[in-house]
Amino acid sequence: MTAFKRIFRPALLGLALCGSAAHAALVPPQGYYEGIEKLKTGDGNFRCEAVPQPYTGALQFRSKYEGSDKARATLNASSEKAFRKSTEDITTLEKGVSKMIGQYMRDGRPAQLECALAWLGSWARADALMSTDYNHTGKSMRKWALGSMSGSWLRLKFSNSQPLAAHQAEAELIEKWFARLAEQTVRDWSDLPLEKINNHSYWAAWAVMATAVATDRRDLFDWAVKEYRIGANQVDAQGFLPNELKRKQRALAYHNYALPPLAMIASFAQVNGVDVRSENDNALQRLAQRVLAGVKDPSTFKARNGEKQDMQDLKIDSKYSWMEPYCSLYACSADTLQRKRGMQPFNSFRLGGDLTRVYDPSAEARK
Numbered sequence: 109m110t111a112f113k114r115i116f117r118p119a120l121l122g123l124a125l126c127g128s129a130a131h132a133a134l135v136p137p138q139g140y141y142e143g144i145e146k147l148k149t150g151d152g153n154f155r156c157e158a159v160p161q162p163y164t165g166a167l168q169f170r171s172k173y174e175g176s177d178k179a180r181a182t183l184n185a186s187s188e189k190a191f192r193k194s195t196e197d198i199t200t201l202e203k204g205v206s207k208m209i210g211q212y213m214r215d216g217r218p219a220q221l222e223c224a225l226a227w228l229g230s231w232a233r234a235d236a237l238m239s240t241d242y243n244h245t246g247k248s249m250r251k252w253a254l255g256s257m258s259g260s261w262l263r264l265k266f267s268n269s270q271p272l273a274a275h276q277a278e279a280e281l282i283e284k285w286f287a288r289l290a291e292q293t294v295r296d297w298s299d300l301p302l303e304k305i306n307n308h309s310y311w312a313a314w315a316v317m318a319t320a321v322a323t324d325r326r327d328l329f330d331w332a333v334k335e336y337r338i339g340a341n342q343v344d345a346q347g348f349l350p351n352e353l354k355r356k357q358r359a360l361a362y363h364n365y366a367l368p369p370l371a372m373i374a375s376f377a378q379v380n381g382v383d384v385r386s387e388n389d390n391a392l393q394r395l396a397q398r399v400l401a402g403v404k405d406p407s408t409f410k411a412r413n414g415e416k417q418d419m420q421d422l423k424i425d426s427k428y429s430w431m432e433p434y435c436s437l438y439a440c441s442a443d444t445l446q447r448k449r450g451m452q453p454f455n456s457f458r459l460g461g462d463l464t465r466v467y468d469p470s471a472e473a474r475k
Contacts, residue, residue, distance in 0.1 A: 131326050132380075132381075133324050134320060134321045134324050134325075134326065134329055134380055135266070135321065135379060135380060136262050136266055136321050136376060136379065137375055137376065137379050137433075137436070137466065137467070138379070139465065139466030139467055139469060140262050140263055140265075140266045140267070140466060141266050141267065141268050142213070142263070142267060142268070142465065142466070142469070143267055143268040143269040144212070144213055144214075144215075144216040144267065144269040144271070145213065145214045145215070145216070146214065146215055146216055147216040148215050148216055148217050150217070151217055151218070151219040152215070152217055154211070154215075154217055154219050154220055154223075156219060156222070156223035156226065157204065157223075159226060159227050159230045159231075160196075160197040160198075160200040160201050160204070160227070161197050162197075162230055162231045162233075162234035162236040163197050163198050163231075163236050163237055164234050164235065164236050164237075164238075164239070165239065166239050166241035166242065166246070167237070167239045167241065167242035167243070167245075167246025167247060167249060167250060168241065168242060168243050168245075168246055169191055169194050169195055169243065169245040169246050169249060170187045170190045170191050170194070170245065171187060171191065171244070171245045172187055172188035172191050191245065195249055198237070198249055198253050201227060201231060201253065201257075202252070202253050202256035202257065202457055202458070203256075203457050204224075204227060205224050205227055205228060205256070205257055205260050206256060206259075206260045206457035206460065206461045207457070207461075208220050208221075208223055208224040208227075209221075209224050209260045209261075209263055209264060209461060210260075210263075210455075210461045210462055212224065212264075212271070213263055213267070213465075216269070221264070221271055221275075224264075225275055225278050225279075225282070228257065228261075228282045228285075229278050229281060229282060231285070232281050232282045232284070232285035233281070235285065235288070236285075237249075237250050237253060237254075237289060238288060238289065238292060240292075242296075244308075247293075247296040247297070248308055248311075250289065250292065250293060250296065251293045251296070251297070251308075251311055251312040251315045251316075252311060252315070252458060253289075254286065254289045254290060254293060254315040254316075254318075254319060255311060255314050255315035255318055255369075255458055255459070255460075256457050256458050256459075256460065257286065258286050258290075258315065258318035258319040258322050258460070259314075259318045259372075259458070259459050259460020259461070260457075260460045260461050261282070261283075261286070261318075261322050261460075262318060262321060262322055262460060263460065263461065263466075265279075265322055283322060283323050286319045286322060286323060287319065287323045287325060287328075289315075289319070290315065290316050290319035290320070290323075290325070290328050291328075293312050293315055293316055294316060294328070294331055296312065297309050297312040297313075297335070298331075302338075302342070303351065304351075305338060305339070305342065305351065306349070306351040306352060306362075306366070307352065307362055307365050307366040307369070309335055309338070309339065310335070310336070310339050310366055310369040310370050310373075311369045311458075312335070313331070313332040313335035313336055313339070313369060313373055314332070314368070314369035314372050314373055314459075316328050316331055316332045316335075317329065317332035317333075317372070317373050317376050317377075318372075318376075318460065320332060321376060321380075329377075329380065332373055332376075332377075333373070333377050333382055333384065335373075336370060336373045336374065336377065336384055336387075337384065337387055339366070339370055340370070340384065340387040340388045340391040340392060341387070341388045341391065343388060343391035343392075343394055343395045345394075346394075346398065346412075347394040347395050347397060347398025347399075348363070348398060348412060349362075349363055349366060349395065352366060353409075353412060353413045354413075356413065356415045357415045357416060357417055357418045358417075358418050358421075359409050359412075359413055359415065359417065360399070360402045360403070360406055360409045360417045360419075360422065361417070361418060361419075361420075361421045361422055361427075363395065363398065363399050363402070363409075364399050364403075364421075364422060364427055364428070364430075365421075365427070366395070367392075367395065367396060367399060367430035367434070368429055368430040368456065368458070368459055370392055370395070370430075371392065371396075371430040371431075371433040371434040371437065372430075372433050372459060374392055374433070374437055375433040375436060375437060375467075378437065385437055385438070392434070392437070393438055396430070396434055396438075400444065400447070402417075403419075403422055406419060425451035425454070426454060426455060426456055428447075428448070428451055428454070429454040429455075429456040429459055429463050431444070431447075431448045431451075431454070432448070432454050432463040432464055432466070432467035432468055433463070433467055435448060435467070435468075436467050448468075449471065452464050452468070452471045453465070453471060
């Protein structure tokens with residue numbers, strides 16, 4: 109029996125026997141229920157751009173670290189350029205949908221919603237991103253895109269303004285596509301040996317978690333929580349992730365990059381009655397504290413893996429978007445809160461958009 113069947117068959121059988129009443133419906137954190145900020149008439153200056161070409165080809169892409177050693181830490185400029193070009197339509201979809209949904213939640217212009225639905229609906233009808241001909245970079249693009257789209261979709265799905273009420277057929281089409289992508293993502297990232305489980309698996313689990321809540325799929329939710337626990341149990345006593353330490357000069361950056369999906373999963377799990385904060389002796393908190401201390405003094409990472417750390421990515425405020433869900437899970441120190449507030453608002457398309465509006469809506473009033 110395949111890993112996918114082992115995971116999904118019991119869940120599907122349970123649903124068939126017990127019906128949807130077996131579990132309470134899955135929900136997102138409270139901030140996702142936010143209504144539209146302002147209902148504006150007309151389309152204003154908004155113009156719906158042409159739908160990016162649905163990507164239905166093989167998910168075989170060059171890596172930006174092509175030619176690097178096993179640490180995968182040295183960028184290859186030419187292969188990165190080729191990667192950006194070949195994945196341009198996918199990234200355009202991710203960023204465009206996140207931006208349009210964010211605009212709609214602020215402005216409430218019908219054209220913004222209709223354009224986002226047109227983009228997603230076109231890709232759903234094409235069954236885009238579903239190829240089983242893929243390499244590691246290809247399956248990575250699939251889960252990143254799914255997390256971006258499902259994360260943004262949650263704001264429409266659960267908004268008190270009920271923007272999807274008049275678009276139920278299109279919403280059903282899109283959500284069924286999300287579910288297919290999530291099922292494939294589970295197949296892509298299941299049963300990896302521990303030495304291969306790193307930030308990619310955590311991002312896959314976030315994509316599946318967001319889709320689980322968007323489609324009310326308890327089987328997907330359970331898989332995401334399982335993957336979170338595997339990740340949390342990789343954190344050592346000092347707060348390091350051994351598989352990210354292998355990234356040499358980029359180890360600290362990749363520790364930081366591991367935090368957004370883990371913090372989001374923990375936040376979504378908690379609101380659905382599964383508290384994973386204490387997993388592996390508060391591993392998420394230990395990891396976050398190690399990263400924040402490392403940003404102040406990266407010598408702790410050099411002492412651990414022998415490499416001076418590349419701090420370029422860590423100068424970008426959006427890279428710390430994990431602080432929003434994290435500080436909803438733990439009582440952040442005054443210093444951490446000050447750092448967070450100095451970088452707000454946090455907007456990450458890979459996590460579904462404006463996380464400050466979701467987790468810290470009073471932030472704007474403090475400015």
